[in-house]
Amino acid sequence: MANDFLYSQPVKIWFGEGKIRELGEILKDTGASRCFLVCDRFLRPAAEKLMGEIPEICGIFSDIEENPQISGVREAALLIRSLGADSVAGMGGGSTMDTAKFAAAIACESEDALAYFRGVRKFPAKRLPMIAIPTTAGTGSEVTQVSVTSCGKEKKTINDPAFMPRAALVDPELTYSVPKRTTMNTGLDALAHALEGYWSRNHQPIPDLMAAEAVRLVLGNLERAWRDGNDREARRNMSMAALLGGLSFAVPKTAGCHACSYPLSEDYHLPHGEACAFTLSAFVRINADDRLEKLARDAGLSGTEELAERIDELKRIGGLRTRLSDLEDLDFDRLCRDCEAHPLMKNNPVEMTAGSLRKMFETLA
Numbered sequence: 001m002a003n004d005f006l007y008s009q010p011v012k013i014w015f016g017e018g019k020i021r022e023l024g025e026i027l028k029d030t031g032a033s034r035c036f037l038v039c040d041r042f043l044r045p046a047a048e049k050l051m052g053e054i055p056e057i058c059g060i061f062s063d064i065e066e067n068p069q070i071s072g073v074r075e076a077a078l079l080i081r082s083l084g085a086d087s088v089a090g091m092g093g094g095s096t097m098d099t100a101k102f103a104a105a106i107a108c109e110s111e112d113a114l115a116y117f118r119g120v121r122k123f124p125a126k127r128l129p130m131i132a133i134p135t136t137a138g139t140g141s142e143v144t145q146v147s148v149t150s151c152g153k154e155k156k157t158i159n160d161p162a163f164m165p166r167a168a169l170v171d172p173e174l175t176y177s178v179p180k181r182t183t184m185n186t187g188l189d190a191l192a193h194a195l196e197g198y199w200s201r202n203h204q205p206i207p208d209l210m211a212a213e214a215v216r217l218v219l220g221n222l223e224r225a226w227r228d229g230n231d232r233e234a235r236r237n238m239s240m241a242a243l244l245g246g247l248s249f250a251v252p253k254t255a256g257c258h259a260c261s262y263p264l265s266e267d268y269h270l271p272h273g274e275a276c277a278f279t280l281s282a283f284v285r286i287n288a289d290d291r292l293e294k295l296a297r298d299a300g301l302s303g304t305e306e307l308a309e310r311i312d313e314l315k316r317i318g319g320l321r322t323r324l325s326d327l328e329d330l331d332f333d334r335l336c337r338d339c340e341a342h343p344l345m346k347n348n349p350v351e352m353t354a355g356s357l358r359k360m361f362e363t364l365a
């Protein structure tokens with residue numbers, strides 16, 4: 001039947017304030033007796049404290065760059081092998097999660113990380129279980145099989161079952177210290193995941209429901225979390241929104257905004273969330289239909305136009321770049337071409353050509 005679907009979500013999710021203090025038990029539940037911890041640089045002291053308390057943690061790697069490099073994956077995988085670790089935990093933002101996922105996927109084999117990055121080798125069937133511990137509320141990486149890594153300037157998004165975490169530990173308390181700008185960027189990334197999963201050509205009934213709730217939570221809580229990072233309720237709701245956002249696109253995949261985000265972040269250095277937000281309201285207007293109208297109304301808005309306006313307002317409040325004139329050394333033709341060529345653009349419900357993208361970007365002039 002045309003409306004049949006297959007839905008699967010293989011990650012065991014642990015959610016709650018202070019959940020990080022149960023990491024030892026969660027590792028045991030995952031079958032981990034020697035867990036290698038990958039974390040953001042600035043989380044190193046916290047990671048060392050955890051290592052002192054939890055005997056299952058056997059080593060730490062925190063040499064993560066902003067655009068995680070394949071050399072970091074290689075180094076982490078070598079350490080994992082030399083320590084005889086049987087599992088990998090990633091604690092941090094998107095970059096850390098990307099590195100931990102990749103390293104866990106290849107650590108059982110001696111083949112160099114570059115062979116997998118280049119696609120010369122398929123990911124091995126045998127891999128280590130990965131436990132994702134997000135410290136920002138946005139990427140949803142804890143429930144997706146996506147990893148973005150770079151080799152020098154060459155950036156690649158790899159979507160492979162080898163990257164699916166075994167477990168996710170989502171502790172809203174870990175997000176309390178996230179700076180304002182990152183709170184807004186990552187929160188809008190979560191909103192983009194929910195909306196794009198919802199309007200994706202491959203949308204499905206179960207992710208649709210999660211998308212609707214994620215949109216409602218972001219609209220009701222992102223500004224609050226941005227204004228006061230210690231607003232426990234807003235932070236909890238944003239952690240939940242990010243998790244649901246991840247679940248919204250894990251199966252249907254994202255579409256136009258994420259397609260445009262890659263040239264915007266590679267060539268104009270916008271952080272991922274800011275790059276997704278750049279075209280988000282424009283795509284709300286382009287993709288507006290009865291389904292999206294219903295989602296906007298269910299989220300308490302008057303309709304899709306108000307949804308687009310709310311997104312623009314959040315970007316303005318957060319001081320994000322919103323216009324083409326904010327991009328340095330703009331090569332407009334190339335930007336339109338690269339956005340059109342990105343594979344995710346094919347997932348957008350309204351077909352986008354270089355011409356229609358040009359028109360869309362002109363509304364952001």
Ligand code: ZN
Binds near residue numbers: 139192193258272
């Ligand atoms: Zn994203």
